[in-house]
Amino acid sequence: MLARLAWLALLVLPLGGVAQERPGAARPVADAEAIAHAQSTAQGDPGYSSHRAYLHYLEARRAEAHGDVAAALVHLRQALVYDESSPDIRFHLARLQFKTHDRARALATLERLNADHPDYAPAHLLYGFVLRTEGRHAEAAVAFARAIEADPEFEEAYLARIGLLAEEGRYEEAEKLANRLAERRPGEGKAFRILAVLAKENGRADWENRFLQRAVELEPSHLPAVLELAVQEERAGRLEEAARLYGRVLVRDPSDPTALLGSARIALRQGDEGSARAFLRQLFGTHPDPVGVRLRTALDLDMAEKPERALEVLEEAKGIAPSDPRIFYFQGLVLERRGDFRAALDAYRRVPANAGSLYPLSRARWANCLSLLGEWEEALRILDLALATSERLLDEEAHVEVLRFVPDVYRRARRSYEAVSRLRKEARRLEGNPTVILALATALQDTGQHGEAIRLLERLVEADSSEAHLYALAVARERAGDPEGAVEVVSRILETNPEDPVALNFVGYVLADHGLRLEEARQMLLRAVELRPDEPAYLDSLGWCELQLGDLAAAEPYLLRAAQMRPEDPEILHHLAELHFRAGRFEEAVATWQKALQLLERDPDLRLAGIIEKRLLHARSRLR
Known part of the structure; x- marks a missing residue:
């Protein structure tokens, strides 16, 4: 969404910051030197028929810069008294009308301006954006096209039209228009970078990758795009290409942490332990947060099925900050994933009570490990402690995260009906919280109440059709004996991204x-x-x-x-x-x-x- 609106921010808020209308504010003091310059040059300025119009225009821009939008509007109306035909003054008047949510006046001003000055591209662009906020997308598309026709070099108009096409899922048309802009601006991949962000927001990883590749092809020196493409290539298993892209980033910035860590992961996956260690030494030697970067690296190594190396990195972190509770928590995560539940327990125990939300989270995972070791009563006691602590901290996010463990711990103790009762109460107290709904749906399935679980998840998907929620619904349908129903749900993801592994x-x-x-x-x-x-x-x-x-x-x-x-x-x-x-x-x-x-x-x-x-x-x- 930020990329979609970046160009608009420059248009609607050109002087930086969100200017608030302040009707009672004092007018800013005039800049005598600027006014004198305006008086001396306005007579020869073909854009203004009166130097008084230009003076009021300057005062309007100054007032807006000081946050006094009301005064800016007054000055622009005064400017129009002296020069009612100036497209610049009329454009800025419409812009401020739109900025103060007076869309009806903004549209009227722009319609008259476009009729009088059909070749004034900024007015067509702003008109299109106002229409778009009104939901009149077809008319907005026409306005953006007219802005491009009026000024074929007007980048913001291309970006606006491209954004609208992408929002409607018309990626092929957006790609063609972006290529037209690229022909006019060789060596710039901005349009394709924006398209990649929009495709990602819409869950279209296939188009996101395609747009990123084109952006990098057009502008190979834009390191953020190269880095994002490298991450995607690594995720897709194209390790040679990912390593090449990470290497390109490191040539320009040898200390880039993402490129160093990505290069280390690839080296490990390819069995090149020496190169991996070299990349990690470079990463640890240049990063401003020596403990934090090691924690992130350890998790990445663990996810790459390199738990032993992850534990080595955590030991290094412990040498820097021996009492940092994050290190013990992350050690527990790695050991738990490896199946070494006793060692994980020891790590989680070392997270102190003053560690904030890490304390209840570590106790929840401690309970999880105990339940996997068959120590069910103790597991339930520790889980109760984690829930009570997270409530006492008034940390709803941590409390909800602890609740995720309730279905599994209670199921292993053969007490899933109690989990259902507990989670029903939490679902009423934290109404609408998706994590609690997911936990309750899992417990319901564990007790054979598949119909209610599916209804809960269907309502959740209606409210938010995120991939996590779709997978939860699909699993519930499969567990209820409806494999085709499960396939139908996940096929929705494949419709938007056929290459989702x-x-x-x-x-x-x-x-x-x-x-x-x-x-x-x-x-x-x-x-x-x-x-x-x-x-x-x-x-x-x-x-x-x-x-x-x-x-x-x-x-x-x-x-x-x-x-x-x-x-x-x-x-x-x-x-x-x-x-x-x-x-x-x-x-x-x-x-x-x-x-x-x-x-x-x-x-x-x-x-x-x-x-x-x-x-x-x-x-x-x-x-x-």
Whole structure:
């Protein structure tokens, strides 16, 4: 939205700051030197028929600069008394009328101005913007086009028309117009950078990437665009191109933290530990926040499946600030993700009570780890402490974040009905809070109340159709036995971004898991793995789909690699055990299913556990 309105801010607020109308304010003192200059030059200025008109115009601009819009309007009307035909004076009068929310007068002033001076491009532009705020988009588009026709070099008019096209989802037309502007302004990629931001706001990652590539092609020296494109290429798994773009940034700015960290991540993913360490040394040696940058780096390394390196970085941070509670909290996060719940507990315990919102958050995660270790009563006690502390801090954001853990901790303690009761009360108290609604919907599903959960989530999606809410609704439909309904929901994301790997994986996996449209599922999952080749969940999905298709040889490398990357994921182990069973490796199948069941004891999934128990009985019968 900021990019969309940046050009307008220059037009409507040309002197900086939001000027407030102050009817009772004293008039600013005239600048004698400026007035004298105006008097000496106005007679020869073809833009003004009277030097008095020019004097009032200058006074108007001065009054606006001092925040006295009312005085500015008076001076502009006085200027028109002496020169009623001046397009500049009439334009600024309309601009201030619009600025003071008098849109009707602004439109009337601009209509007369455009009729008298059809070649005055700024008036057409402002007229278009006023129409746009009135919701009259078709008329606004005509006005923007007329501004371009009146002045083919008028960049703001191009940007206004481009923004309107993008807002309407007409990206191809917007792209053509941006290329027209680029022809007139060689070496400038501003229009495409704005288009990339608008596409991102509208959830169109495909167009965002396309516009960024064009922006970088036109203006390779614009480092923020190069950096954003590098991040996108890395996310899409195009590591060589991402590394090249990060390198281009580092040539110009060797201390850029995003480029250094991105280069380190790529080096690690490519197995180049030496280069990764060199990039991180450069990052840590130049960053003004030595602890903060290490915390961010540790999380990035952990998400890149490099937990050991993440813990090393956190130890370095501890050497700089041994008592910083953020370090212990982040250590807990890394250890918890790695499955080392005892060590995570020790880290979370070290977050002190004076750490603000980190204290209840660390206790919530402490409770989560305890529940995964089977210490359910203690987990519930610690979770109660976290909830009470977050309430006492009057920190609603922290309290809501703690509530996210209620469904899982109570489910593992086999007390999901109590979670429903507790979350219903919180949902009434924090009415409309999406995080609380999501938590309540999860607890309802855990107690088999799928219909109510789906209705809650449908209302949430109606209010805010964010991707997180769409996925929650899709999961609820799938858990209720409606896989096609789940696919329909996530397909909305693919309609706007056909290359979204998360959506591709979700739809492909649901179809494969239910034996539906397997070849279509396979193509989606192949693309997801192509986009994110190191994501174990995607590898597992593709392997499971190949297995469902009966191609054991194709399934095996994907399932083995997924299980190697996530050895304690019971669903991945179930799929691997099924592969062993179908290949006649009954002992491996039994051992793998037994391990999956052991893991499910600490984090129950009744549906999956039921499937595995049946398959395990069948496998054991084959061993006799």
